[in-house]
Amino acid sequence: MNQSFITDAQNTWCMGCGNFAILHAIKDVIVGLIEDGVPRESIVLVAGIGCHGKIADYLNISTFYSLHGRALAVATGIKIANPDLTVICTVGDGDSYAEGLAHLIFAAKRNIDITAIVHNNRVYGLTKGQYTPTSPGTYHGKSIPKGVSDDPPFNPLEILLCSGCGFLARGYTQRQEQLTDLIREAIVHKGFSVVDTLQICASFLDIGDFYNERVYVPAGHNPEDFDAACRIVGEWDYDGDAPIALGTLYRKEMPTYEGRFRVLQKNDVERAKLVEKIMRERR
Amino acid sequence: MNQSFITDAQNTWCMGCGNFAILHAIKDVIVGLIEDGVPRESIVLVAGIGCHGKIADYLNISTFYSLHGRALAVATGIKIANPDLTVICTVGDGDSYAEGLAHLIFAAKRNIDITAIVHNNRVYGLTKGQYTPTSPGTYHGKSIPKGVSDDPPFNPLEILLCSGCGFLARGYTQRQEQLTDLIREAIVHKGFSVVDTLQICASFLDIGDFYNERVYVPAGHNPEDFDAACRIVGEWDYDGDAPIALGTLYRKEMPTYEGRFRVLQKNDVERAKLVEKIMRERR
Amino acid sequence: MADYSVLIGGKAGDGINRAGQVIAKVFTRLGFYCYIYYDYPSLIRGGHNFSVVRIADHPIGGRRDGIDVLLALDATTLKQHRSSARKDAVVLYNADLIHNAEGTAVSLQSIVTEEGGSPVMANTCIIAAFCKSIGIGWDYVEEILRSEVPHEIEKNLRVARRGYAAVDIEKHPSFLVSEEPVGEKILMTGNEGVALGLVAAGLDGYVAYPMSPSTGILHYIAEIAEEAGITVIQPESEIAAMNMTVGMAYGGFRAATGTAGGGFNLMTEGLSLAAMAELPVTVILAQRVGPSTGTPTYTAQADLHYAIHAGNGEFPRFIFAPGDAAQAYECAGHALRLSWKYQVPSIILTDKTLAESTYTVEPSNLPDSIPAQPMNDRNLEGLYERYIDAEDGVSPYAIPGDIGVTIKVNSKTHNPDGISTDTAEGVARCTEKQMRKLPAMRQEISDLRPVIIYGNPDAEICILCWGSNAQLCREVAGHLGIKAVQPLALWPFPAGEVSDAVGDSWMVISVEDNYTGQLAELARNHGIRVDLHIPKYDGRPHTIDGLMELLWGMVA
Amino acid sequence: MADYSVLIGGKAGDGINRAGQVIAKVFTRLGFYCYIYYDYPSLIRGGHNFSVVRIADHPIGGRRDGIDVLLALDATTLKQHRSSARKDAVVLYNADLIHNAEGTAVSLQSIVTEEGGSPVMANTCIIAAFCKSIGIGWDYVEEILRSEVPHEIEKNLRVARRGYAAVDIEKHPSFLVSEEPVGEKILMTGNEGVALGLVAAGLDGYVAYPMSPSTGILHYIAEIAEEAGITVIQPESEIAAMNMTVGMAYGGFRAATGTAGGGFNLMTEGLSLAAMAELPVTVILAQRVGPSTGTPTYTAQADLHYAIHAGNGEFPRFIFAPGDAAQAYECAGHALRLSWKYQVPSIILTDKTLAESTYTVEPSNLPDSIPAQPMNDRNLEGLYERYIDAEDGVSPYAIPGDIGVTIKVNSKTHNPDGISTDTAEGVARCTEKQMRKLPAMRQEISDLRPVIIYGNPDAEICILCWGSNAQLCREVAGHLGIKAVQPLALWPFPAGEVSDAVGDSWMVISVEDNYTGQLAELARNHGIRVDLHIPKYDGRPHTIDGLMELLWGMVA
Numbered sequence A, B: 001m002n003q004s005f006i007t008d009a010q011n012t013w014c015m016g017c018g019n020f021a022i023l024h025a026i027k028d029v030i031v032g033l034i035e036d037g038v039p040r041e042s043i044v045l046v047a048g049i050g051c052h053g054k055i056a057d058y059l060n061i062s063t064f065y066s067l068h069g070r071a072l073a074v075a076t077g078i079k080i081a082n083p084d085l086t087v088i089c090t091v092g093d094g095d096s097y098a099e100g101l102a103h104l105i106f107a108a109k110r111n112i113d114i115t116a117i118v119h120n121n122r123v124y125g126l127t128k129g130q131y132t133p134t135s136p137g138t139y140h141g142k143s144i145p146k147g148v149s150d151d152p153p154f155n156p157l158e159i160l161l162c163s164g165c166g167f168l169a170r171g172y173t174q175r176q177e178q179l180t181d182l183i184r185e186a187i188v189h190k191g192f193s194v195v196d197t198l199q200i201c202a203s204f205l206d207i208g209d210f211y212n213e214r215v216y217v218p219a220g221h222n223p224e225d226f227d228a229a230c231r232i233v234g235e236w237d238y239d240g241d242a243p244i245a246l247g248t249l250y251r252k253e254m255p256t257y258e259g260r261f262r263v264l265q266k267n268d269v270e271r272a273k274l275v276e277k278i279m280r281e282r283r
Numbered sequence C, D: 001m002a003d004y005s006v007l008i009g010g011k012a013g014d015g016i017n018r019a020g021q022v023i024a025k026v027f028t029r030l031g032f033y034c035y036i037y038y039d040y041p042s043l044i045r046g047g048h049n050f051s052v053v054r055i056a057d058h059p060i061g062g063r064r065d066g067i068d069v070l071l072a073l074d075a076t077t078l079k080q081h082r083s084s085a086r087k088d089a090v091v092l093y094n095a096d097l098i099h100n101a102e103g104t105a106v107s108l109q110s111i112v113t114e115e116g117g118s119p120v121m122a123n124t125c126i127i128a129a130f131c132k133s134i135g136i137g138w139d140y141v142e143e144i145l146r147s148e149v150p151h152e153i154e155k156n157l158r159v160a161r162r163g164y165a166a167v168d169i170e171k172h173p174s175f176l177v178s179e180e181p182v183g184e185k186i187l188m189t190g191n192e193g194v195a196l197g198l199v200a201a202g203l204d205g206y207v208a209y210p211m212s213p214s215t216g217i218l219h220y221i222a223e224i225a226e227e228a229g230i231t232v233i234q235p236e237s238e239i240a241a242m243n244m245t246v247g248m249a250y251g252g253f254r255a256a257t258g259t260a261g262g263g264f265n266l267m268t269e270g271l272s273l274a275a276m277a278e279l280p281v282t283v284i285l286a287q288r289v290g291p292s293t294g295t296p297t298y299t300a301q302a303d304l305h306y307a308i309h310a311g312n313g314e315f316p317r318f319i320f321a322p323g324d325a326a327q328a329y330e331c332a333g334h335a336l337r338l339s340w341k342y343q344v345p346s347i348i349l350t351d352k353t354l355a356e357s358t359y360t361v362e363p364s365n366l367p368d369s370i371p372a373q374p375m376n377d378r379n380l381e382g383l384y385e386r387y388i389d390a391e392d393g394v395s396p397y398a399i400p401g402d403i404g405v406t407i408k409v410n411s412k413t414h415n416p417d418g419i420s421t422d423t424a425e426g427v428a429r430c431t432e433k434q435m436r437k438l439p440a441m442r443q444e445i446s447d448l449r450p451v452i453i454y455g456n457p458d459a460e461i462c463i464l465c466w467g468s469n470a471q472l473c474r475e476v477a478g479h480l481g482i483k484a485v486q487p488l489a490l491w492p493f494p495a496g497e498v499s500d501a502v503g504d505s506w507m508v509i510s511v512e513d514n515y516t517g518q519l520a521e522l523a524r525n526h527g528i529r530v531d532l533h534i535p536k537y538d539g540r541p542h543t544i545d546g547l548m549e550l551l552w553g554m555v556a
């Protein structure tokens, strides 16, 4: 097996794209996990479709390069089939906040032990810059006709909090070290975890300056305090001009879905016997 | 035109079903609207699929008996095509909180002037009582195997508040008069409005007693106060034992989607001329 | 030849379906063959429900026109079905709701109330009365009730006893030979057949969103899930169901999902994903009247071509279409097994008639066992590549956790290592690899002997049929001395076998529950002549007599 | 006969597509016919992009093998395409990135930097150099640039001037007759053709979720939306897009949506809804390589059967498959119009090659106007019933707001008044009503003269083709003296017309961008002999020379 964690696939992200930071943060976390004894074979990354999804080609671990919007549903199936796996989803904002929003919310509701890293570049990157549910209200891609007004974003973190998400963090691609820590923490958290990652899109929404002026790590924030989490998550609404908190915003341990819903497996012989028994009993 | 507001279609709801109360509340509201000068022809009801959806057969107004989960998307198209219409959606909890959740959230995000009345009987009624996202965590329909634990509900009102919903009310089918008022208020509200209606399902979740002991109308609640709305909406999580507030919980006027996004229509001759002009200019 | 039809009718909520099952049980234990057709509208209480229990001393799989016993829990039943009851029919009716009717009156409600029972026990009461009226001894009735009634058995027995006492033995030609249990026949619905077939073939996970007429599979698998060690999930939508199923397959679960046409629409994206990623999934598509929401509780066979072509792009798949509960068992098992063997999606096409009808099954006639396709026949020496080029297109299957392997699956066109490619060679190779599976898949179907001939194999007239119509046509063919041909597998289409089975019939007639004649078209597209199509698209299956009449009209 | 191919290549982000358009514009204004094939992988910056601009004095619609002019913005372009350039080809390359190559070196980057331009202006520079090298005068170059370059024109002109100055006039056979604008030819992509056809036929609303290669339609309609008075919406998903489109139709908007195969999967539920509710919607299905996500920016024609059968249940629909921009315009208009006339869904099947290639269109050859189907031919006297039985199956269409009418539409089987039914008669009637539309729909297709014959109508060899392959096959047929037949409408399939067009050809060969031969199968299913299928499934369209060679191989 190739021991390197980056494949030979040609990288086709734009220069300056925030995806590089996410790729390397995830890679570093994985290397760390393996050093800590997690078998490399038990780590699975599920990607959506979009610029972000290419990470599946670049990371030399087991990956499922899935559908636009469906990564979380696929990942749920994987985790249920084998709860011993460490399942990480890399998804886009178009991917998981538009096309696949329901799967994200239900993953939170179920509290399945999966980590979703949202590459939130706030545009549809791969299809050339249309607006997403987290684009700034004033951002007009090519699909919004002239003459119509803004379509303000929603705040995905608030929605996630209300959906029962037990771990919520916000990272930023120009804070790669912190991002790495957040991803590690999210993966280690038992239960569903989301790292909304503000990602620079060099081609369509290159707003590093905007972020750099506003991001901060809230001092003394207690992520176990739900109300505090709500407050901090509500500070910036993904549209206007407000401080943008980075870090672990909320954390709560709860029983996981795969723990609650997976039944004890039987082998094929036992199942065949059961079928026989059922038939016998029906006489 | 048949002047009666109830069709001749045979009603097939179970005895004691809360849908009757919703049907009559909506009918009364519509009669009132018409008395107030709203043309009967300009009222459209869009129903999902489920027991609730049968209301489309029973109400003698223009209706679109649509798909399970898709009523809000269909209604959005209708409202955009003709903003003069009063568009009401009657949807189920399985319908709009599971299958069609994304459409509900995006209707809220857009603030399109549609009213969604959720017949929240907290089960899949028509398919025989499976659990929905708002079923009590302890409710086990036939799709949950023995030997697995509860799957606790989410709180749809919190999700709606976070999605930008500008009007949120909770009604109850054993408070028909109040329900009627809430539906009227929701329809009159300019922008997206939701009336989550706790509905008795006589066959699968006949918990009138439970509700009757807990529902109350909060005194002095100011629905314009977002924080107060959050508090009151968070009181009961659709699972445990807590007081259940009824009434208008949140209200805020904002620019509507159809106002922001619909362009001035052109007629066919103007369009044909435009095509000619474009071709000319391309030379 | 004994051949009787018992119709029991009432309102939704009266337990009509259950009552039909109990009646069928009475006779199955005695060695008879039963078939129950259950007719109900899409509602929970009220409306008119009825079950027709057909009882015969030979294998059956459809209903006949005439009714020998009419059990009316309400007035509607009597009104709607009196005319189809024979002159000498046994008629029992609920005297609390019906007055002055011919037949035997039993005051069901009064009895139930007097015994302190719940309203639904009226059906126990009328069943007992019926048993008495055809001469069945009380002990046997009690035995059956004890084994079949899940709740409040003592109260039920009191009610039954009263019903039993309320009638005299009628002078009905008793078709009972003895009250001793005979043979090992059991009752099974099509949905249960599918479920048990999947379990027998090693199902690990079932994920489904409720939708008639497939919901019975979800309920049944959930019921036995703990004992069978199967994880059952009802997710937020069919899209989630399908993609979770695909995810399970990647994770090493043999998984399936089920739905009807409306939900299947939402699964086609995941179906195409499964194909591209070469992950085995099995989908049950239980057909009902369409388009769109259509008529949820009535039958159709109008999604065959859709199933063949569903999902963007071209890819191999298996499609099976069983015709009764035993075939459902067998086909479901093979679908799951072959999906895994070839790493392609499989579809089990059923229809409402098959899914919700109850059939007599003789367990000894079922295939010995459907071998679960083992997941450990993998040769993972050296560098593992998920899509390594294999002569037959099938690459070794590894699952995450297998020591030392990296498994990259991909919805995009990919190289053998699972990494995306868009070069001309890469794109072409990706298609060719999948298409190379087809010859072996065809052979696999042939090996199953997928085409069944009923009736007179040398007849000049041949019926072509599929799904639930097959058993009906079998009977019709028997009566008319003609031939009926049923392909059990519809894709890859066993053209040679169908062609051989049809032979040089002078006239080939397709009988299908659709408008356009989908099997007829499929056969024609494979060079098989079909002269006539008998369409049926009103949601009701043919009756055997109705079909015979139509055929006479056509061939005479 | 003038027939030249110019290849310009560079990285994504270098503006290769735009550069091809400018080059084509230079020649279109001079009366030539142009065709641009644009080849790019699915990424935003980097990777290898190239455009082949073919320029001829006769109508064309595909690319040839040999390259006459090679414009290399980077080394990859030279490396990949040098071998397809003819010996005497004009080669211009970027001297800042490429050293020691044959041809003329222009220091694009240096020039751009010196003039203070942005990197993308390198393409302006090389275009000017190219114009010089084939003898085009500066004034005309400046004129074209002024009309075609949207931003920073003065800077661009400075850069262009430097590029122009950097080369001598080569001894290339000049194919310019004059620099005077001639005729009224214009350039149009397939996507633009679809968009303009819809607008011409009265489109009120367009709702779409981005997906290659259909996105161009969304962008273009959004661009002209304000002027055209069209509401354009990008919703949360394709499911929303489709159901909003259906809602718009109910509300009185002529509406359409567009997607590729992956998104189309998600639209089939709404398609079936539109059918059952009898609401007119138009869907553009722009094909790309599948299954699943496949190869997003490469071409395929593998969703034809899927389009015919998509959606549960059986229902009538129209399917058009245009082959160039002019046909796209015409077919899109007819699709929208006929959808409304018959209140059925229509599908416009395109493919990546058609959607994103640029074609020369002669506006005077386009149909005069595509009459928008009026919505006010309604006879609403008396009691209005949405689905009142009509002899031809088409009931009067009212929209909410129409005085005095109640309009009940329904996804469930319904009575004429739109209220649900599940009686046998109701269910059958609902199907029959829809199916009664088919004869008139067939006639409507016939009236459009839906099958085009190219080449020698009496030839013994006949190519059957569809979509973007048609123009290619037209040329091939011309060269080889054989016949090519293109059905423009694929459903209802114009079997008679195709059969007549094929005539008694001695050999019929289908040319399609798929593996299985989907048109071939469709034709065969309608009794039309197809002897051979030339498959192509590597995402690239045939070249004219490549196809000729293959055909020689086959027929010789």
Ligand SMILES: Cc1ncc(C[n+]2csc(CCOP(=O)(O)OP(=O)(O)O)c2C)c(N)n1
Pocket: A048, A049, A050, A051, A052, A053, A067, A068, A091, A092, A093, A094, A095, A096, A119, A121, A123, A124, A125, A126, A127, A132, D209, D210, D211, D212, D238, D262, D263, D266, D293
């Ligand atoms: C069902 C479906 N719809 C649309 C697409 C086309 N598509 C590919 S990438 C993409 C946008 C991706 O945006 P986002 O998820 O934000 O990812 P990014 O490219 O910004 O990383 C879309 C719409 C698709 N592949 N599948």
Ligand SMILES: Cc1ncc(C[n+]2csc(CCOP(=O)(O)OP(=O)(O)O)c2C)c(N)n1
Pocket: B048, B049, B050, B051, B052, B053, B067, B068, B091, B092, B093, B094, B095, B096, B119, B121, B122, B123, B124, B125, B126, B127, B132, C209, C210, C211, C212, C238, C262, C263, C293
């Ligand atoms: C796409 C799709 N999936 C499933 C169904 C089957 N179905 C019909 S009604 C229903 C449940 C309805 O539950 P809910 O929306 O809560 O309405 P209720 O019956 O409780 O009023 C389902 C799952 C369907 N019609 N369409």
Ligand code: SF4
Pocket: A012, A013, A014, A016, A017, A018, A019, A051, A052, A121, A125, A126, A200, A201, A202, A203, A204, D044, D045
């Ligand atoms: S388009 Fe944006 S997100 Fe995509 S690769 Fe380029 S910079 Fe990154």
Ligand code: SF4
Pocket: B012, B013, B014, B016, B017, B018, B019, B051, B052, B121, B125, B126, B200, B201, B202, B203, B204, C044, C045
């Ligand atoms: S099942 Fe429940 S919701 Fe449906 S009609 Fe009966 S009582 Fe009402």
Ligand SMILES: [Mg+2]
Pocket: A050, A092, A093, A094, A119, A120, A121, A122, A123, A124, A125, A132
């Ligand atoms: Mg994005």
Ligand SMILES: [Mg+2]
Pocket: B050, B092, B093, B094, B119, B120, B121, B122, B123, B124, B125, B132
């Ligand atoms: Mg419900």
